Amino acid sequence: MAVKLGVNIDHIATIREARKIREPDPVAAAVLAELAGCHGITAHLREDKRHIQDRDIRILRGVTTTHLNMEMAPTQEMVQFAIDVQPDMVTLVPENRKEITTEGGLNVAAKIEDLSQVITTLKNNDIAVSVFIDAETDQVKAARKVGADFVEFHTGRFANAFDMGTAQDLDREFSAMQDMTVLARKYGLRVNAGHGLNYRNVGYIASIEGIEELNIGHSIIGRAALVGMDRAVKEMLDAIRRAEH
Numbered sequence: 001m002a003v004k005l006g007v008n009i010d011h012i013a014t015i016r017e018a019r020k021i022r023e024p025d026p027v028a029a030a031v032l033a034e035l036a037g038c039h040g041i042t043a044h045l046r047e048d049k050r051h052i053q054d055r056d057i058r059i060l061r062g063v064t065t066t067h068l069n070m071e072m073a074p075t076q077e078m079v080q081f082a083i084d085v086q087p088d089m090v091t092l093v094p095e096n097r098k099e100i101t102t103e104g105g106l107n108v109a110a111k112i113e114d115l116s117q118v119i120t121t122l123k124n125n126d127i128a129v130s131v132f133i134d135a136e137t138d139q140v141k142a143a144r145k146v147g148a149d150f151v152e153f154h155t156g157r158f159a160n161a162f163d164m165g166t167a168q169d170l171d172r173e174f175s176a177m178q179d180m181t182v183l184a185r186k187y188g189l190r191v192n193a194g195h196g197l198n199y200r201n202v203g204y205i206a207s208i209e210g211i212e213e214l215n216i217g218h219s220i221i222g223r224a225a226l227v228g229m230d231r232a233v234k235e236m237l238d239a240i241r242r243a244e245h
């Protein structure tokens, strides 16, 4: 199965919001990323609107020709917004205003009832739903219980082990990804992964049989600032293809 690349364009909006002006536009970044060959666009509409704005998602919905994945917290306000804008998919993530980035997976196991309601509402409105979770058995079981279509495994612990851990740390985190992918697929869940993936570590995760799509933001946007979006996306696609089974 060819692994797909979803490009998270939030950090183009981060640069724009540093000045609160109109440039650079994440919509332009999305168009360039698609022209470079990515398979989807991801944007996180945070409740504090620190980078992506409502306007960005609305315009992205109009111009995205691949697949629009909107990340959001499972709140009533966000659910109403998603129903109005109709992204192809919503990925439910935890949110903490003080965090620099999404630090851990959503604790689905602790919120079965609330999340079941949110997911049913989104699915009844023709929006596929993914839950961003840690690669743990309880969370995978809970994802099935709440009726998610996809899980997205949080690869942050794996990325940290790759950079700073021992060989055993890396082995443990990589095995967790492999084992939980098998379990999720056994339950009929589709599997994506993301967070902290970069040009050096992406090969490991792309080699796992059963993972469909990788959502990658910071490393691609960081490289795009230096070499341009087209080259940054193509180099990531090459890194993924080199690893494929």
Ligand code: PXP
Residues within 6 Å of the ligand: 008, 010, 044, 071, 091, 093, 101, 102, 132, 152, 193, 194, 195, 196, 197, 215, 216, 217, 218, 219
């Ligand atoms: N997937 C999810 C659910 C995320 O919240 C993020 C960060 O916004 C990413 C993927 C991308 O992470 P990174 O920017 O580290 O590539």
